[in-house]
Amino acid sequence: MTINWGALAVVAVVSLAVGVLVVVLVSLALVGLSAREPAASADAAEGTPTTRGRLSPAAGTATAAVCLLGAAAIVLYGLFLIVF
Amino acid sequence: MDLAIVIAVVLVALAFDYTNGFHDAANAIATSVSTRALTPRIALILAAVMNFVGALLGQQVAHTVSDTIVPPDGSHGLVVVMAGLIGAITWNLVTWYFGLPSSSSHALIGGLVGATVVASGVDAVKFTGIVGKVLLPAVLSPVIAGVIALAATYLAYRITARGAVTTVRKGFKVGQIASSSMVALAHGTNDAQKTMGVITLTLITAGALPANAGPPFWVIVSAGLAIGLGTYVGGWRIIQTLGMRVSAIESGQGFASGVSTATVILTSSHLGFPLSTTQVATGSIFGAGAARGPASVRWSLAGQVAIAWLLTLPAAAVVGAVAALVADTGPVGTIVVALVLIGVAGGIYAASRRRPVTADNLDELPVPPPPVDLVA
Numbered sequence: 001m002t003i004n005w006g007a008l009a010v011v012a013v014v015s016l017a018v019g020v021l022v023v024v025l026v027s028l029a030l031v032g033l034s035a036r037e038p039a040a041s042a043d044a045a046e047g048t049p050t051t052r053g054r055l056s057p058a059a060g061t062a063t064a065a066v067c068l069l070g071a072a073a074i075v076l077y078g079l080f081l082i083v084f
Numbered sequence: 085m086d087l088a089i090v091i092a093v094v095l096v097a098l099a100f101d102y103t104n105g106f107h108d109a110a111n112a113i114a115t116s117v118s119t120r121a122l123t124p125r126i127a128l129i130l131a132a133v134m135n136f137v138g139a140l141l142g143q144q145v146a147h148t149v150s151d152t153i154v155p156p157d158g159s160h161g162l163v164v165v166m167a168g169l170i171g172a173i174t175w176n177l178v179t180w181y182f183g184l185p186s187s188s189s190h191a192l193i194g195g196l197v198g199a200t201v202v203a204s205g206v207d208a209v210k211f212t213g214i215v216g217k218v219l220l221p222a223v224l225s226p227v228i229a230g231v232i233a234l235a236a237t238y239l240a241y242r243i244t245a246r247g248a249v250t251t252v253r254k255g256f257k258v259g260q261i262a263s264s265s266m267v268a269l270a271h272g273t274n275d276a277q278k279t280m281g282v283i284t285l286t287l288i289t290a291g292a293l294p295a296n297a298g299p300p301f302w303v304i305v306s307a308g309l310a311i312g313l314g315t316y317v318g319g320w321r322i323i324q325t326l327g328m329r330v331s332a333i334e335s336g337q338g339f340a341s342g343v344s345t346a347t348v349i350l351t352s353s354h355l356g357f358p359l360s361t362t363q364v365a366t367g368s369i370f371g372a373g374a375a376r377g378p379a380s381v382r383w384s385l386a387g388q389v390a391i392a393w394l395l396t397l398p399a400a401a402v403v404g405a406v407a408a409l410v411a412d413t414g415p416v417g418t419i420v421v422a423l424v425l426i427g428v429a430g431g432i433y434a435a436s437r438r439r440p441v442t443a444d445n446l447d448e449l450p451v452p453p454p455p456v457d458l459v460a
Contacts, residue, residue: 004216007355008220008221008224010351010355011228011348011351011352011355011359012224012228014351015228015229015232015344015347015348015351015352016228016231016232016235018347018351019232019233019236019343019344019347019348020232020235020236020239022236022343022347023236023237023239023240023339023340023343024236024239024240024243026240026255026256026259026339027239027240027243027244027247028243029255030244030247030251030252030255030256031243031244031246031247031252033247033251033255034246034247034248034251034252036251037248037250037251075262075266078266078346078347078350079266079269081350081354082138082141082269082270082273082350083141
């Protein structure tokens with residue numbers, strides 16, 4: 001009996017890398033988009049760490065755009081795999 | 085070749101496809117519904133359409149049947165296939181009644197194995213194929229998906245801790261819609277193929293198609309419609325289990341688990357290592373739930389699900405075997421089996437009406453029995 005351990009290992013490693021990458025990209029994009037909101041929002045009142053290290057709205061938008069493009073490219077590749 | 089048996093097999097195969105749809109709707113949309121990223125109705129329409137489109141897009145006929153058994157020739161073989169499908173449908177309905185997410189593919193394989201053993205003996209079953217392609221992935225795939233979902237959820241929460249709460253929540257909900265769509269699409273591509281494979285094999289056996297023919301267009305469309313309709317009906321009991329009972333899922337967790345499910349399914353099917361969508365989705369949801377602390381997951385439920393997974397193959401096999409035994413006696417036996425299936429399905433449906441789970445009462449979880457007061 002031959003069990004294709006190699007294929008299983010590849011599935012595990014590739015899925016882990018791609019899955020985590022997509023979620024990280026979207027998360028970073030959401031942090032970037034958050035920078036577009038007014039700084040003195042309710043978040044500060046709730047005691048969320050401060051404006052220190054906070055992106056400027058422009059930088060936030062740019063970060064979000066790059067990250068979302070990356071995530072979208074991966075999703076499109078996934079669609080390509082399904083269709084072809 | 086008896087035309088009646090060919091028509092019967094095609095109808096039973098489409099019925100299996102339908103149960104496959106409503107049994108597995110939860111895989112794609114359970115977390116989207118529970119976090120209210122989508123309303124239940126919209127979620128089902130999305131999943132149904134994606135399943136249908138996926139069925140049309142599928143490129144290769146699934147080899148579930150030929151990988152598992154060597155069906156006997158002629159109408160004898162068709163009876164085996166029909167009995168196997170009946171085993172699978174019965175197990176799908178039983179697990180749906182209990183709200184347990186179990187693999188429709190494993191049920192199909194179990195049913196076929198049981199029916200084949202009765203009809204042609206143990207030698208006609210390819211046990212090495214079953215261990216390598218079914219049992220081992222069944223054990224490993226939910227763990228792999230769970231670990232990915234856990235890691236992804238943990239990172240998502242760490243990274244977005246700096247973001248604005250409303251933006252993050254809204255963004256994750258949009259992400260959930262995308263990941264749910266991908267899972268539904270992948271499900272249609274994989275699972276509708278099994279029915280198409282069974283029907284095509286039936287038509288080849290009946291001489292209606294040349295050997296090695298692909299599925300005709302009407303087979304592709306009817307299999308796509310059956311799985312889409314089944315999905316649209318919505319197996320609310322399983323949606324409730326995966327979306328509400330495993331853990332109180334938040335949008336970040338729902339997104340991470342959806343991405344994990346879609347990635348594992350796509351990677352594995354691309355590499356020719358097909359896995360059960362249900363098991364991967366279930367593992368992902370448990371993993372995403374555990375990322376907010378092990379205590380936030382109802383582990384007793386994991387035990388119940390694991391038992392259902394262990395029982396799927398043998399239980400469907402027993403039903404498939406009994407169905408083959410009766411159906412193989414002749415036309416009367418086949419009619420008896422069909423009538424029993426209709427009776428069992430009706431009985432399970434009637435029982436489910438005593439505690440119906442619908443889109444409107446998803447939040448009302450079944451009440452656990454009160455704890456016994458040992459002091460008094």
